[in-house]
Amino acid sequence: MDSAERADLHLDAAPQRVRVWVGVLFALLLVPGVIGFDWWPLTGWRMYSVSNRATRIDWCIEARTPDGTLDVTWPDLPLGHRLAAWPIGTLPDAPASQREGMCLALLDAVRDAFPTTTRIALVRDRRAIDDEDRVTVLGRERIHECGEG
Amino acid sequence: MSRLRVTIDDALFGQESAARLVTTQRLLATAIAIRLTLTPFTRFTDVPDDLVFPVPFLWWLGAMPSREVIIALQIVGVVAALLAAARRWPRAAFAVGWLCYLVLAALRASRGKVLHNDLLLLWVGAIFLFAPVPPHGRDRTPSRLYGWPVRTSIAMMALIYWLAAYHKLRRSGPAWVWGENMEYVMRWAPFAGEPRLPDLAQWVGHHRPVAVLAAASILALELLFPLVVWWKRARPMFALTAVVLHLGTWLLLGLDYSMWIVTVPIVLIDWSAVVAGLHSRRRERASAAPASEPALNRG
Secondary structure (H helix, E strand, O other): OOHHHHHHHHHHOOOHHHHHHHHHHHHHHHHHHHHOOOEOOEOOOOOOOOOOOOEEEEEEEEEEEOOEEEEEOHHHOOHHHOOOHHHHOOHHHOOHHHHHHHHHHHHHHHHHHOOOOOEEEEEEEEEEEOOOOOEEEEEEEEEEEEEOO | OOHHHHHHHHHHHOOEEHHHHHHHHHHHHHHHHHHHHHOOHHHHOOOOHHHOEOOHHHOOOOOOOOHHHHHHHHHHHHHHHHHHHOOOOHHHHHHHHHHHHHHHHHHHOOEOOOOOOOHHHHHHHHHHHHOOOOOOOOOOOEEHHHHHHHHHHHHHHHHHHHHHHHHHHHHHOOHHHHOOHHHHHHHHHHHHOOOOOHHHHHHHHOOHHHHHHHHHHHHHHHHHOOHHHHOHHHHHHHHHHHHHHHHHHHHHHOOOOHHHHHHHHHHHOOHHHHHHHHHHHHHHHHHHHHHHHHHHHHO
16 A cells, blocks of 8 residues: 555544444443443343243232222323333332332322222232233232321 | 454545435434334323333423423424435434433433434444535545444444344344243233233244244344345345344234434445436436337337
């Protein structure tokens, strides 16, 4: 390669500041990506990485009405509330004020869907699915309750 | 320069045409505009303060912003993205559109769960924030000056898919494919999400060979995705397979990865070459037409 060709290649190359920018982006992608932590938009990309089994843990809402209790499904609630299962999963370690605040926030949304609701419980269900695709609750732990009565 | 360094340098900063750079950025901007238009971001304004868990860079946010703020972000973002797509102040317009998209996607993700739905487009878009603006956007001459945004985004996308496979193997091992994992993913789907085809999901869940094949295909796609960095001819096949994977995820599990469906083909396929090919074929057909008329008259 003669000096003229080298000069052409140099002019044609990506500038140094571009290489720095690309390096920074790849570092931001790789560090959480390899370690596996989330700091949105930095993420560990761990989607569906844990194997599913016949039993699973679900975080749900149990509503009490004058007619009895019912299990609220997430599609019953407004769109903005439908991911609340994940923060409910953090409640066992949360302070009482946070539990109560989240519970009351969800109570309002449940009452919009089921107006006769008097009280709700945020619950941790251990569920199993059988060969006929019937789901049974093997165990229910009430994490927090709020409302009247 | 060592051979490895040359290989990496070429993968990230190799030659692509100005036409490909411009077309890719226009399509990414269009995708951002469509996402900002169609996603009902205003429906997140009614999330109570106790259910708002801001993502780290919005730590100062105690509550969801008002409806007016969200609509303003949507309008500014859509207008900016459309201007970038139309190549009006492309760098500034793309940056504004991307930033509005980042904030709105962050608000959507500020509900206690890590959401990946918008991250591929956001990460690829980040590369294009400093993309050069070629004076001749239709120039098909390959150049290292214009190659790095496309090359880097292909490498980044490949790495993202590979990382997804890495964590499957790290957390579940080969059992992610050979175990009962995919059978139960499919059988739980109607109870855990809102699949469009719940009966098909359960059918897959009850047919072990199909479930294992699906799991193996997903893992193979993710593990082998880095091949697209060097193997150009494989890119359309990987793009198509990724589209099928994310479409299947939406139909069978109800998870919306539409922005991945859009982003992967935009980045992997040289649409400027596709359009140029179509134009030249049309020109060939047009120039062949008068010559064929005498032949028709001959009989």
